[in-house]
Amino acid sequence: MIRDRRTVIGMLLRVAGLFVALNAAFALVNPVPALGNLSLYNVVFPGRLRLPYGDDPARAYNLSLFDLNAMFASHAVAWAKPADEYRVLLIGDSSTWGWFLDNEDTLAGRLNAKQMRAPDGRKLRVYNLGYPIMSLMKDALMLDHAMQYQPDMIVWPVTLESFPSAKQLSHPIVQNNAPAIRSLIARYSLRADPNDPTFVDPTLLQRTIAGQRRALADWFRLQVFGALWGATGVDQYIPEEYEPAQRDLEADEHFHAMKPPALNEGDLAFDVLDAGLAIAGDVPVLVVNEPILISAGQNSDVRYNFFYPRWAYDQYRRMLTDHMAQSGRPFLDVWDVVPEREFTNSAVHVTPKGSAMLADSIALEIQRMFQ
Numbered sequence: 001m002i003r004d005r006r007t008v009i010g011m012l013l014r015v016a017g018l019f020v021a022l023n024a025a026f027a028l029v030n031p032v033p034a035l036g037n038l039s040l041y042n043v044v045f046p047g048r049l050r051l052p053y054g055d056d057p058a059r060a061y062n063l064s065l066f067d068l069n070a071m072f073a074s075h076a077v078a079w080a081k082p083a084d085e086y087r088v089l090l091i092g093d094s095s096t097w098g099w100f101l102d103n104e105d106t107l108a109g110r111l112n113a114k115q116m117r118a119p120d121g122r123k124l125r126v127y128n129l130g131y132p133i134m135s136l137m138k139d140a141l142m143l144d145h146a147m148q149y150q151p152d153m154i155v156w157p158v159t160l161e162s163f164p165s166a167k168q169l170s171h172p173i174v175q176n177n178a179p180a181i182r183s184l185i186a187r188y189s190l191r192a193d194p195n196d197p198t199f200v201d202p203t204l205l206q207r208t209i210a211g212q213r214r215a216l217a218d219w220f221r222l223q224v225f226g227a228l229w230g231a232t233g234v235d236q237y238i239p240e241e242y243e244p245a246q247r248d249l250e251a252d253e254h255f256h257a258m259k260p261p262a263l264n265e266g267d268l269a270f271d272v273l274d275a276g277l278a279i280a281g282d283v284p285v286l287v288v289n290e291p292i293l294i295s296a297g298q299n300s301d302v303r304y305n306f307f308y309p310r311w312a313y314d315q316y317r318r319m320l321t322d323h324m325a326q327s328g329r330p331f332l333d334v335w336d337v338v339p340e341r342e343f344t345n346s347a348v349h350v351t352p353k354g355s356a357m358l359a360d361s362i363a364l365e366i367q368r369m370f371q
Helices: 002-029 032-036 068-073 107-113 136-149 178-187 213-232 270-280 310-327 352-370
Strands: 085-090 123-128 153-158 285-289 331-333
Touching: 032 068, 032 213, 068 136, 068 213, 085 107, 085 136, 107 123, 107 352, 136 153, 136 178, 136 270, 153 270, 153 352, 270 285, 270 310, 285 310, 285 352, 310 331, 331 352
Parallel strands: 085 123, 085 153, 153 285, 285 331
Antiparallel strands: none
């Protein structure tokens, strides 16, 4: 009896020791980023047409996660680049990602439907690498990761709400990719604080198997959703009814903490915009000032929409135009190309018709860049 008890205790101690050793080794090696590169997408399931994002997995067959490797490995852009492809990467916010739009109606979908060709005859294919939330730092993070996929051109829609310096580190995907963001800050001498307290820096304990169970579960669920995505093509739940974007506005002239008469360029993250252009190197970049809802409702003489008082947005447009002229990079300002009726639940989210209008303008500019 005593011998049996000692045997059981010894076995339990050995199992516990093995568990501790395994977790310690897992924490030290931290294989989760490498695991993200392993994907059933583009092998068993078709690659996604936009980056994973969603808060309703049961209906969208999609989820939000922070692992850039896993996100990009699930995307069609991760497939080997064909020799006859002119590859265009499209980055930006939720309007680029395609909020309330099916994939064929997103900006990327509309541009691909045009079946354009580069001057050398290669087929132009646009990859949607937009990701919700307006932040230039988030865009630069995505672009920095995406450069490994051999782009021939980058199209980067931006808007004033992406520019405030104070919000550049507020995006969860930025906070949860602290090493990559610190690298950007150091490489391009950005004004952002590399020691910002919102950065997520896992401890050794948090890098164990138990500590990373959420990341491991997200990776696994993303693979499982590949079967549903492949069978249905659904990656976003689009409700039949939604709250439309606000047209009647408050008579408030503030833009964040800024107030008239003048925007301070130092309060806007032009340094992050420049970092994105530098990341691209010799690859052509077309920066696009994306369309906004121009309200005709109450107090529309004070504000264009929920986001923007007129004084701030008008100054931003002049500043951005001048900045892009100094950079020597192509720039397209299509802020008013989409009429008010072609916006959905936000002052930057467009209808399929609005997306087609934007695609027409950008396609013409791309053709001009080819000349």
